Amino acid sequence: MTRRKVLILRSVSLQQLDQNLPAIQAAFPGAEFHLLTHPHAMAECRKVPGLAQVIPLPSAAPYSPFRLPGGIRRQGYATVVVPVSNISGVGFANVFLTALASGAQDIYRCNLVSEIARIEKTALLGRFLVSFPLRLLALTLTAVLTLPVLLWMFLSRLRSWPESGRKDKL
């Protein structure tokens, strides 16, 4: 019999993963756990006990549904778990959208205090659609504010900025 495969999308600290993982493992007994993480955290994540696979993201860029590693969809994950570093999961929209893009049947959130809750895909999509006008408004405000902000920065400080650059010895 095939074991249920659970993919964890790690964007929180390793310390929090240490705290969340026992709760996630208890919530899905008998499952095989895979972890998706940024390339720079691979060595530390490989040390975490109980993970069958640690999969690197293609780059150090933030999670995005357009930057999923090629094999994720083919793996056919039954479940994706998104650990979040707060109570409600706000601020993790990009990770939840990546979870949606993974094609998993179910999506769960594991919060700061290791409470695990199933998130309906329709609710996720609805939240994204509701936030769309807010994002448009924020984009418009940013466009309006950027020029005055930059002017303020230039006028008040720029003349004294050392722009020659340091000679970094990389």
Add this chain to the structure above:
Amino acid sequence: MSTVSVVILSFNRREDLQDGLTRILAERPPFVVEVIVVDNASHDGSPDMVAAEFPAVRLIALKENIGVAGYNRGFAVARGEFVLILDDDSFPAPGVIAGLAEAFAVHPEAAVVALDVRSFQSYRENPQSAPAAAPPEVSYQMGFNGAGVAVRRSVLAEVGGYAEEFFLYWNEQDLAIRILAAGYRILHSPTLVSFHKNSPVNRQARRGPFYYTRNLYWVLWKHLPLPRLIARTTGLLYLTLVHSLEQRTTVYLEATWDAFVHSAPAWRQRKPVSRELSAQLRIPLQLAFTLFR
């Protein structure tokens, strides 16, 4: 063998501090020349506890809470060749201090050895999993976690300690950038571990998002070359507005206002890094907006 000063910043975590000092002093190797506790005017009796129970520890009891600037008071009096920086609720795994000294000896190019900072829960569940001074398998990173990191004291003297105006958060990345820009490297070994209790004490709901947001602007302004500075500041402004609207809070706007109004130290200290280094830095803008609620 290199000599080590341990510097701990303390604020209202008496029991955690007591536990950490007990663990450190229990195995204190001879090359640990001193343990320094800088107390940020705790009102839970932490300084009295240190003075009474750990007479070998050098205590610097400050009269007010000056945030991460307290670490600098400890660095200023440290005598060891390298300084092991810990929080009041973190401690190195057994044998790790010896491993650090060895790592510095084997890797003279490293100014910093960053520990793998893990949750205390993982130590409690399996204390034997804490590695002893194993030969470090190393990589080089662009930052470190201040709850377990060792820095050559000569490098601290050269580039300065933590940015005092930050008070809290992003101070490690700011120092890391100055160290990298000076041509040094940050070595990371996943076999050298410290454990962090991550106590909920002192964690105020608005403090994290406020300092994370404000100081992030300052990190960008202090270190990034102009084109990247403009792009990232614009990106951060957009995220500030999005998350203020989505999370229905003013904390990010207050932090942004504070960043602009009190930006003078950031501009004064501005030394843009090279484009090459700038491209390698990881400064996740999103992080500041994931800590609220």
